[in-house]
Amino acid sequence: MSPHSRVRLRGHFAPPGDKSIGHRLVLLGAIADGRTRIEGFPPGADCGRTVDLVRSLGVEAEQQDATLEIEGVGLDGLRAPEQDLDAGNSGSTARMACGYLAPQPFESRIIGDESLSQRPIDRVVKPLAAMGASIETSGGRLPLTIHGGRELHGIDYELPIPSAQVKTALLLAGLRATGTTRVRETFPSRDHTEIALCGFGAEPVIEDGVVSLRRVARLSAGHFRVPGDFSSAAFFLTAAAFLPDSDLVVENVGLNPTRAALLDVLLDMGADIQVEPHETHDGEEPIGNIHVRGRELHGAVVRADKLPAMIDEVPILAVAAAFADGTTRVEGASELRVKESDRLAAIVEGLGALGADVATTPDGFVVKGGRQLSPATLRTYGDHRMVMAWAIASLGVDGDCTIDHLDQVKISYPGFWETLDYLAG
Ligand code: S3P
Numbered sequence: 001m002s003p004h005s006r007v008r009l010r011g012h013f014a015p016p017g018d019k020s021i022g023h024r025l026v027l028l029g030a031i032a033d034g035r036t037r038i039e040g041f042p043p044g045a046d047c048g049r050t051v052d053l054v055r056s057l058g059v060e061a062e063q064q065d066a067t068l069e070i071e072g073v074g075l076d077g078l079r080a081p082e083q084d085l086d087a088g089n090s091g092s093t094a095r096m097a098c099g100y101l102a103p104q105p106f107e108s109r110i111i112g113d114e115s116l117s118q119r120p121i122d123r124v125v126k127p128l129a130a131m132g133a134s135i136e137t138s139g140g141r142l143p144l145t146i147h148g149g150r151e152l153h154g155i156d157y158e159l160p161i162p163s164a165q166v167k168t169a170l171l172l173a174g175l176r177a178t179g180t181t182r183v184r185e186t187f188p189s190r191d192h193t194e195i196a197l198c199g200f201g202a203e204p205v206i207e208d209g210v211v212s213l214r215r216v217a218r219l220s221a222g223h224f225r226v227p228g229d230f231s232s233a234a235f236f237l238t239a240a241a242f243l244p245d246s247d248l249v250v251e252n253v254g255l256n257p258t259r260a261a262l263l264d265v266l267l268d269m270g271a272d273i274q275v276e277p278h279e280t281h282d283g284e285e286p287i288g289n290i291h292v293r294g295r296e297l298h299g300a301v302v303r304a305d306k307l308p309a310m311i312d313e314v315p316i317l318a319v320a321a322a323f324a325d326g327t328t329r330v331e332g333a334s335e336l337r338v339k340e341s342d343r344l345a346a347i348v349e350g351l352g353a354l355g356a357d358v359a360t361t362p363d364g365f366v367v368k369g370g371r372q373l374s375p376a377t378l379r380t381y382g383d384h385r386m387v388m389a390w391a392i393a394s395l396g397v398d399g400d401c402t403i404d405h406l407d408q409v410k411i412s413y414p415g416f417w418e419t420l421d422y423l424a425g
Contacts, residue, residue, distance in 0.1 A: 003323050003373075003396030008245040008294060009423040014252050015233040017066065017226035019412050020164070021254070021285065022047040023092045024196040025224055026061070027100055027172065030054040032072035032200050034221030041068040041226060044412040046090035053097060056081040072221050075176060080106035084143070087112045089340060089384075089411055091119055092165055094142060098124045099169030102133035103176035104148040111143045115340050115382060124169040127157045131173055131181070154179035154215075161335060162308040164189035164258075167211065174213045175202065182212045189308045190258040198283050199224060227254035227287040231312045231385075232413045234262055236423060237292050238316045239392045241271040242323045246294030248423065252278075255286040261309035263290070265317060269297040269324055297324035299369055304332020311335060315389035318347045321367040322356040323396050330364040340411075341381035350378045350390055354397065375399035384411035391420060 022042040027050065029036030041047065041063065051061050051068070058079030060071040087094035087110055094110055098121070101108050111117075122140035129135065131154070134147040154177045159166055167183045171193055174181025186209065194204050194211055200219040205212045233250045240248035254260075255277055267273060272295050277288035297320060302310075307330075310317070314336055321328035336343035348365055351358040353376035357368040375397055380386040382405045394401035409416040 003243055005243070005396050005398050007395045007424050008243045009236060009240045009248050010246060010425065011423050012249040012251055013236065013419050013423060015228035015250065016044065016413055016415065017042040018229040018254050019044055019046055019231070020092065020190060021192045021196065021226050023050045023096060024168065024193050025226070026050045026054055026068070026070065027096060028196055028200045028219060029070035029072055029221065030057070030059040031075050031078065032219040032221040033074050034072055036070045036072060036221040037223045038068045038070070039066065039225045041066050042229065043414050045088060045410050046092065046412060049086070049088045049090045049093045053085050053087070053093060056083065056085055072219070075216070075218060078104055081108050084109045084111045087116060087142070089113050089116055091116060091340070094121060095124045095165040096168050096172060098128060098135060098144070098146065099172035101146045101148065102128050102131070102135065102173050103150070103152045106148045107145065108148065109143060109145045117142045119338055123161070123163065124166050127155065127166070127170055128173055130155050130157070131170070131177055133173065152177035154181040156182040156184070158184040162187045162189045164193070168193040171197065171204065171211065171213050175216050177215055180212050180214050182210055184210050187305050187308045188258055190256065192256070192285070195283065195285055227285050228252045229412070230254045230256070230259045233290070234313045234316050235388045235392050235416070236419065237273075237290055238262070238266065238320050239395060240292040240294055241266050241273065242294065242297050242320050243395060244294045244296070246292065248292045250290040250292070252287055253290060255288050258309050261306045262313040262317060265300055265302055265306065265310065266297070266320065268300040269320065270295065271297060299324050299326035299328040302328070302330045304363070307332045307335070312385060315343055315347055315385050316392060318351060318365065318367060319389050319393040322351050322354065322358070322369055322373060322393070324369040326370070327366060327368050329361070329366045331361070333364040339383070341383035341386060343383065343386065346379065346381055346383065346386050350386070350393070353378060354393060373397050375401050377402040380405045380408065382408055384408045384413070388413065388416055391416070395424065
């Protein structure tokens with residue numbers, strides 16, 4: 001079924017810098033020797049939380065437009081914070097900070113907003129405790145207190161769930177732990193930390209799903225250009241894939257295969273997508289342009305092994321599935337229950353409100369496309385990615401939808417509404 005709407009997306013745009021990469025470059029730049037320059041720094045509030053966090057630890061960071069410069073204080077140079085470290089809505093900031101701060105010789109306390117305070121943090125606290133860290137949580141959630149001053153030692157840890165945030169927390173702690181820290185993954189999660197560590201002169205070894213890192217003597221500052229955020233681009237490129245007569249070029253977007261599995265799924269659904277990679281050097285984040293033309297899509301099955309490389313793209317995939325012909329099944333997606341909202345519940349509720357045939361499964365959902373969708377009130381639970389997914393869904397519906405928390409796009413994509421206006425003409 002083609003969407004019942006004449007809206008189409010046409011033109012070129014460059015998404016904002018990648019949020020995931022931004023967090024890592026700030027944290028590592030702050031403890032490197034020398035001044036790190038980051039171009040294309042992500043404008044969203046989440047990365048701002050990580051910048052504020054390192055500032056509270058005595059690090060100077062200056063931002064001009066999209067360029068951030070950080071005066072690294074070296075591995076031993078962070079100072080005790082004078083107040084609580086507020087991660088806001090940012091799970092990455094809170095979880096990575098646990099590993100970052102656990103080996104420091106001072107105490108620190110991390111707090112977050114209402115949504116973040118309900119999300120599990122023990123997934124990082126438990127393995128860090130096995131490394132010798134002392135972290136006191138509020139029943140496995142924020143606020144938490146890190147009692148620093150412990151000597152950490154490397155561990156060999158198999159991730160029970162694929163999570164790049166947990167892997168990153170352990171590797172950040174491993175930079176200062178005795179011996180070797182090893183993290184094993186069954187399905188590869190995003191590898192931005194491994195790439196960034198190499199950029200700062202550390203030498204993680206990556207072999208057969210295992211990342212090993214030895215304690216380092218120092219990190220050296222560098223110059224980085226952050227690729228466009230694939231997860232932000234995903235909203236527009238998916239919309240262009242299913243809105244007939246669309247013709248869209250996404251410029252300078254990250255193409256790291258541990259992030260871009262949505263492209264494989266859209267191609268499976270019959271999308272017309274051409275990827276044009278730019279030339280990059282070994283050890284750099286892959287980047288390129290993506291050209292999408294709109295056409296009718298059909299359903300696809302997304303299995304658990306694909307999920308880690310498209311974990312943040314499931315809401316927008318669900319929207320595409322509702323406009324596609326036939327059945328789409330998403331498996332292995334239980335982690336969506338503990339994102340900025342319970343995204344499985346939000347997806348099923350919202351698509352149901354639009355009149356789609358959708359049902360929850362034990363670890364995901366099934367959408368039978370082909371129904372005519374009609375205007376509805378769509379609840380986002382204050383989750384930035386649900387706001388953007390519902391904005392795209394409403395483009396395919398004839399009539400006005402009501403969406404709440406529109407300004408939450410500030411978390412990852414402050415320019416989302418302007419870009420939407422521009423591309424939809
Ligand atoms: C992220 C990893 C993912 C993702 C989040 C960012 C990261 O979380 O959902 O938006 O930057 O490492 P998990 O590690 O919890 O899967």
